[in-house]
Amino acid sequence: MQTSIICPVFNTAPSLLTAAASSLLDDRSPFLRQLILVDDASDRPDTLSALDALAAADPRVLLVHAPRNLGPAGARNLGLAAATEEWVGFLDADDVWLPEQPARLRRLAAAHPEASWFGVSHRLIDPNGSWRPARRLTCPVAKSLGGGVLRFEAPALTRILLSDFLLHLGAMVVRRALVKQVGGFAEGLCYFEDFLFMAKLSTLTPLFYLGVDGYGWRRGGESLVTNPRRLDLSSLRMHRIAARDPALRDYRREIRWARYSAIKGLAVNNLLAGRRRRALAIAVRGWTIDPREVRDLLLFLRLWLRGSEEAGAAYSSTERFGARGA
Numbered sequence: 001m002q003t004s005i006i007c008p009v010f011n012t013a014p015s016l017l018t019a020a021a022s023s024l025l026d027d028r029s030p031f032l033r034q035l036i037l038v039d040d041a042s043d044r045p046d047t048l049s050a051l052d053a054l055a056a057a058d059p060r061v062l063l064v065h066a067p068r069n070l071g072p073a074g075a076r077n078l079g080l081a082a083a084t085e086e087w088v089g090f091l092d093a094d095d096v097w098l099p100e101q102p103a104r105l106r107r108l109a110a111a112h113p114e115a116s117w118f119g120v121s122h123r124l125i126d127p128n129g130s131w132r133p134a135r136r137l138t139c140p141v142a143k144s145l146g147g148g149v150l151r152f153e154a155p156a157l158t159r160i161l162l163s164d165f166l167l168h169l170g171a172m173v174v175r176r177a178l179v180k181q182v183g184g185f186a187e188g189l190c191y192f193e194d195f196l197f198m199a200k201l202s203t204l205t206p207l208f209y210l211g212v213d214g215y216g217w218r219r220g221g222e223s224l225v226t227n228p229r230r231l232d233l234s235s236l237r238m239h240r241i242a243a244r245d246p247a248l249r250d251y252r253r254e255i256r257w258a259r260y261s262a263i264k265g266l267a268v269n270n271l272l273a274g275r276r277r278r279a280l281a282i283a284v285r286g287w288t289i290d291p292r293e294v295r296d297l298l299l300f301l302r303l304w305l306r307g308s309e310e311a312g313a314a315y316s317s318t319e320r321f322g323a324r325g326a
Helices: 014-025 045-057 071-082 101-111 156-163 176-182 193-202 233-244 246-272 276-287 294-306 309-315
Strands: 003-009 032-039 061-065 087-090 117-125 131-133 143-146 149-152 172-175 207-218
Touching (some): 003 014, 003 071, 014 032, 014 045, 032 045, 045 061, 061 071, 071 176, 087 176, 101 117, 101 207, 156 193, 156 246, 172 176, 176 193, 193 246, 233 246, 246 276, 246 294, 276 294, 294 309
Parallel strands (some): 003 032, 032 061, 117 207
Antiparallel strands (some): 087 172, 117 172, 149 207
C-alpha cells in the first residue's frame, strides 16, 4: 500500500502544523509516498514559513498553493488533483496520525486485497492536551471478518455516515479511483463536507473497519469546529446538497432526519454560546421539519427557560462545542 495523504492548511499555528506533518513523516516505511500540503491562501507569515520548511526538509512533501481561499472541500480537491498514488488518505492540519497507523493499514491491505476502503477509530485531543476515546463505529448488521475487522456496507453504513460522526475522514484510506468516481468533495462546503463524501463513498464500496485508534482529532483551539460561523444555519448546507445528489436519492428520509438532528444540536450550541434568541429561532425551525415532534420542542423550551442539563441531554446528543468570539 503506497499512499498520498492530503492536508489542507489555512493559517495553522506552526507548532500544530509541524506536529501534524511529523506524525506521518516520522514513519519511514513505504506507506507514505506523498504528503500534499495544500496552502489554502494563508496570510500568516509564520504558517507560510513552516510550509516552506516542511517542503524543503523532506522530498515526500508536495506543497500546493490555492489561488484563493477555497475552504476545506476545495483545498482537498486541489490536493486530490496532485495525488499520484493508488491510495489516498487525509489529515487536518491541527490533527495527528498515531504512530502505528501506517503499519496497521498496510497489514489490513495485505490481509484483505479485495478491499478498496479501510477505516479505524480515533481519539479526541482536548484543548488542555489530554486524550480521550471517541465513540466507535457500530452496526448490528456488520460482518465480522476475524482479527477485529468488521465489514460495513450500504444501506446501513450510508445511513450511519449521513447522521453521525463515527468515522473521521483522517482515520481512513481509500483507493484514488473511487474518490474520482465519487467526484471528490462538494465545493464551497466548510462543514459536513466529510459526511457527504463518506456517505457517497459508502454507496460504491464496503468499508473494512478496525476498532483500534489510529488518528487524533484536536478539539477546540483553532479548529473549524470552534469558528462562530459553525453556529449559523448555513453551516448545515450539506443536507440540502445531499438531498439533490443522485447517489443518495434513496436516502432522502435519512437526510431529512439527519438535518433535524443537526439543527437540534445547533440550537443547543447557540444557547451555550449565549445566543438565546437565535437558539430559540433555530429550535423552532427544526420543529417545523416535523410538527409532530412537540416533545422535542418542549424539551428545548425547558432547557431555554431553566438551563436543565437533563433536558439538554434528552433534546440533543450532538457534541457541545465552544465557538471563539461567539
